[in-house]
Amino acid sequence: MTEIDQASKIGEIIEAYPADQRFALAALQDMQHAFNFIPEEGLAALAEYLGCPQAQLYSMATFYKALSLTPKGEHIIKICNGTACHLRGAMNLATELKRDLGIEPGQTTEDGAFSVELVNCLGSCALAPVMVVDGNYHNKLRVEQIPGIIESYAEGVTDHD
Numbered sequence: 001m002t003e004i005d006q007a008s009k010i011g012e013i014i015e016a017y018p019a020d021q022r023f024a025l026a027a028l029q030d031m032q033h034a035f036n037f038i039p040e041e042g043l044a045a046l047a048e049y050l051g052c053p054q055a056q057l058y059s060m061a062t063f064y065k066a067l068s069l070t071p072k073g074e075h076i077i078k079i080c081n082g083t084a085c086h087l088r089g090a091m092n093l094a095t096e097l098k099r100d101l102g103i104e105p106g107q108t109t110e111d112g113a114f115s116v117e118l119v120n121c122l123g124s125c126a127l128a129p130v131m132v133v134d135g136n137y138h139n140k141l142r143v144e145q146i147p148g149i150i151e152s153y154a155e156g157v158t159d160h161d
């Protein structure tokens with residue numbers, strides 16, 4: 001997306017809402033959805049439109065986990081690091097992902113294909129360790145399965161149900 005396209009999309013998102021601070025979160029969510037993150041320009045434009053300090057929107061964007069101020073990858077990999085998964089080797093999964101993708105939790109690959117996140121319990125403790133890619137659960141995961149899983153997402157084969 002060019003800068004001009006981005007600016008016009010930001011304008012479109014913002015103007016879809018009344019200039020009322022109650023709609024700030026909805027507009028931020030729409031930007032997250034449109035760009036996969038919230039661009040700095042989006043925060044500035046929304047602050048101006050709503051007549052509120054940009055810092056207020058910044059706090060909102062950092063508070064809500066679904067919002068991100070840095071671009072996220074096309075595929076989001078979540079490694080559960082809750083107690084059960086941690087005890088069953090969640091960090092070994094993170095180490096393998098680092099070997100395969102070259103990124104730590106909290107980072108995105110340079111080509112924008114993958115982001116890795118460490119998250120709290122995903123509610124499938126009996127199936128630990130758990131990794132979720134684009135919403136698909138990979139349960140009782142073994143380290144040696146990871147390269148194949150990554151490859152399938154990289155190739156666009158995402159039917160893991």
Ligand code: FES
Pocket residue numbers: 080081082083084085086120121122123124125126128129130
């Ligand atoms: S600790 Fe990982 S699913 Fe509960």
